[in-house]
Amino acid sequence: MFKDPDFGKKLKNQKALLLLSIPFVVYVLIFCYVPLFGWIMAFQKYKPNLGFTKSQFVGLDNFKFLFRNKDFMLCVRNTLMMGVINLVLGTICPIIFAILLSEFRFNMGKKFVQTVSYLPHFLSMIILTGIVFDVLSMENGTLNKLLMGIGVVDKPIQWLAEPKYFWWIVGFANRWKETGWDSIIYLAAITSINPDLYEAASIDGAGRMRRIWHITLPGLKPTILILLIMNVGNVLNVGFELQYLLGNDLVKSVAQTIDIYVLNYGIGKGNYSIGVAAGIFKSLVSIILVFIANTSAKAMGEESLY
Amino acid sequence: MAELTKKIVSTPNAPITQAEKPKRDAKDIGSKTKHSIVSRRTKGDNIFDAFNTVFMLVFSIVILYPLLNMVAVSFNDGLDALKGGITLVPRVFTLKNYQHVLSQQNMLTAAKVSVLRTVIGTLSATLVTSLLAYILSRKEFLFKKQLSLLYVVTMYVSGGLIPIFLVYKALGMTNSFMVYILPGMVPAFSMLVLRTYMNGLPDSLAESAMMDGAGHLTIFIRIIFPLCMPVVATVALFTAVGQWNSWFDAMLYNRMNSDLTTLQYELMQILNSITSSKQQTAETMKNASATVTPTSVRAAATVVTALPIVILYPFLQRYFVAGLTIGGVKE
Numbered sequence: 001m002f003k004d005p006d007f008g009k010k011l012k013n014q015k016a017l018l019l020l021s022i023p024f025v026v027y028v029l030i031f032c033y034v035p036l037f038g039w040i041m042a043f044q045k046y047k048p049n050l051g052f053t054k055s056q057f058v059g060l061d062n063f064k065f066l067f068r069n070k071d072f073m074l075c076v077r078n079t080l081m082m083g084v085i086n087l088v089l090g091t092i093c094p095i096i097f098a099i100l101l102s103e104f105r106f107n108m109g110k111k112f113v114q115t116v117s118y119l120p121h122f123l124s125m126i127i128l129t130g131i132v133f134d135v136l137s138m139e140n141g142t143l144n145k146l147l148m149g150i151g152v153v154d155k156p157i158q159w160l161a162e163p164k165y166f167w168w169i170v171g172f173a174n175r176w177k178e179t180g181w182d183s184i185i186y187l188a189a190i191t192s193i194n195p196d197l198y199e200a201a202s203i204d205g206a207g208r209m210r211r212i213w214h215i216t217l218p219g220l221k222p223t224i225l226i227l228l229i230m231n232v233g234n235v236l237n238v239g240f241e242l243q244y245l246l247g248n249d250l251v252k253s254v255a256q257t258i259d260i261y262v263l264n265y266g267i268g269k270g271n272y273s274i275g276v277a278a279g280i281f282k283s284l285v286s287i288i289l290v291f292i293a294n295t296s297a298k299a300m301g302e303e304s305l306y
Numbered sequence: 307m308a309e310l311t312k313k314i315v316s317t318p319n320a321p322i323t324q325a326e327k328p329k330r331d332a333k334d335i336g337s338k339t340k341h342s343i344v345s346r347r348t349k350g351d352n353i354f355d356a357f358n359t360v361f362m363l364v365f366s367i368v369i370l371y372p373l374l375n376m377v378a379v380s381f382n383d384g385l386d387a388l389k390g391g392i393t394l395v396p397r398v399f400t401l402k403n404y405q406h407v408l409s410q411q412n413m414l415t416a417a418k419v420s421v422l423r424t425v426i427g428t429l430s431a432t433l434v435t436s437l438l439a440y441i442l443s444r445k446e447f448l449f450k451k452q453l454s455l456l457y458v459v460t461m462y463v464s465g466g467l468i469p470i471f472l473v474y475k476a477l478g479m480t481n482s483f484m485v486y487i488l489p490g491m492v493p494a495f496s497m498l499v500l501r502t503y504m505n506g507l508p509d510s511l512a513e514s515a516m517m518d519g520a521g522h523l524t525i526f527i528r529i530i531f532p533l534c535m536p537v538v539a540t541v542a543l544f545t546a547v548g549q550w551n552s553w554f555d556a557m558l559y560n561r562m563n564s565d566l567t568t569l570q571y572e573l574m575q576i577l578n579s580i581t582s583s584k585q586q587t588a589e590t591m592k593n594a595s596a597t598v599t600p601t602s603v604r605a606a607a608t609v610v611t612a613l614p615i616v617i618l619y620p621f622l623q624r625y626f627v628a629g630l631t632i633g634g635v636k637e
Contacts, residue, residue: 021447024457103358
């Protein structure tokens with residue numbers, strides 16, 4: 001580009017475009033790239049009054065501290081477990097829902113169910129939390145009433161006070177909110193499957209289930225794999241808002257995630273260096289996870305991200 | 307990202323060549339099943355359909371019931387609601403919960419700030435992001451690749467909570483309204499969607515205007531931006547929903563300033579006050595004469611907070627579909 005003899009002339013001709021683009025360069029540098037320098041803090045014993053230049057350099061000490069820290073390791077475990085639950089439920093539920101919806105023959109009903117299923121996606125996390133509180137409440141909670149009504153339990157369960165339920169509550173709350181929305185991409189993929197295949201199969205005597213199993217699912221395979229790879233990279237990114245809002249002292253040991261640790265320990269207590277180190281650890285694990293998922297997809301001879 | 311979406315959606319199906327492939331669109335989703343159903347309906351099909359109908363019914367109830375129940379509680383007398391048993395209709399109808407919510411100064415401030423941040427945030431982000439997309443869609447622009455890359459990278463790499471917090475603090479954005487507007491001003495993904503759309507517009511439009519002596523800003527505002535309305539609407543609606551629903555920035559940066567509180571943050575405060583049951587009884591006692599309880603007040607506050615979204619939602623759905631078919635407009 002710079003070897004182009006007319007480069008100077010071209011540059012002059014687009015003075016207006018260059019001028020217009022300057023604020024955008026400045027903006028992105030300040031808001032997105034300057035914070036990256038903050039990663040230096042992870043290798044320092046950062047003191048706000050000393051700044052980056054004068055704070056003591058400590059190498060990997062902050063990371064060593066984290067790995068020996070019981071609280072942090074609990075956070076890592078919780079984040080991973082909830083991430084995996086979210087990944088599994090978040091893959092299976094939308095696929096099943098999309099397939100069933102595409103097989104739903106009653107057209108008006110289909111539109112209605114679609115409209116209803118997307119709605120929770122647009123509600124805030126705070127509202128979701130309120131609904132979870134309501135549904136699981138001890139006194140008048142819908143779930144306890146339902147379970148007692150059909151005789152599964154004889155006294156109400158304190159859902160949010162028992163650590164063993166917490167991960168699943170977060171998982172299913174996320175599903176309530178996002179199943180409909182996540183199914184959109186699978187519905188689009190089902191639409192692009194050739195209808196002749198279904199016709200041929202039904203002439204050969206294949207029933208509904210067999211057609212789903214032998215045509216729809218194989219047709220969805222590339223979509224499922226790509227989304228799975230992308231979601232594997234996000235496994236650690238699922239844990240923050242719901243856990244923060246739903247968590248209480250009784251379930252603290254299972255509700256704390258890496259992000260909450262960064263917030264409480266880093267910003268709350270002013271341990272910036274430790275907080276940044278925890279954040280970097282999370283990003284590193286995410287990158288490694290995407291890499292592993294992508295490589296294994298390639299090894300199986302499937303489509304991959306890159 | 308656009309290519310990625312294409313990659314995800316296109317599902318290669320074995321032995322059919324492009325020429326034979328019949329043209330289909332979203333309307334045809336049902337037709338394939340309809341056809342086979344006409345040709346042969348087995349007992350298995352009937353069982354499947356019955357099961358499927360029941361499933362869809364249960365699914366809809368699971369989504370709608372908690373929301374409708376919340377509405378019913380919000381219109382019900384607070385003390386009466388504590389007895390339980392309210393399902394879809396209020397037992398003792400009252401508007402006191404709403405009166406209570408709407409008479410609180412902090413709720414009114416919060417509503418004002420929420421509306422302001424949604425309107426200003428959405429308008430500015432949409433206009434500014436479109437301008438960037440316009441610059442990057444100019445084929446003659448020498449640095450379009452470099453500038454695009456600078457923004458695309460931000461989709462994958464982030465400084466993280468603490469560095470960002472410190473930078474915003476250094477910029478004086480704590481305790482300020484700007485922290486709601488500036489950080490999300492130019493979302494890279496929206497920029498890509500807009501740029502893809504603008505690349506699809508005929509070059510001749512801008513060229514002929516240029517001949518007539520129009521500058522880039524004029525061309526952008528008078529010609530290109532109005533032509534992008536379908537996709538601009540989609541981007542704007544998603545930005546608006548994001549603005550309306552966000553609460554974390556209010557908590558992290560503006561907790562100390564009650565003039566900058568938002569509806570979502572106030573709702574979270576109400577939620578937190580209820581979780582400790584001791585406070586619940588204390589509050590109830592205090593409000594005994596007014597017969598509102600934290601639970602009923604929260605229901606009313608939730609309905610107030612969710613209302614704009616539910617009203618906007620039908621439009622949202624329409625524009626979302628418009629957003630999905632963006633690729634259809636070509637020269």
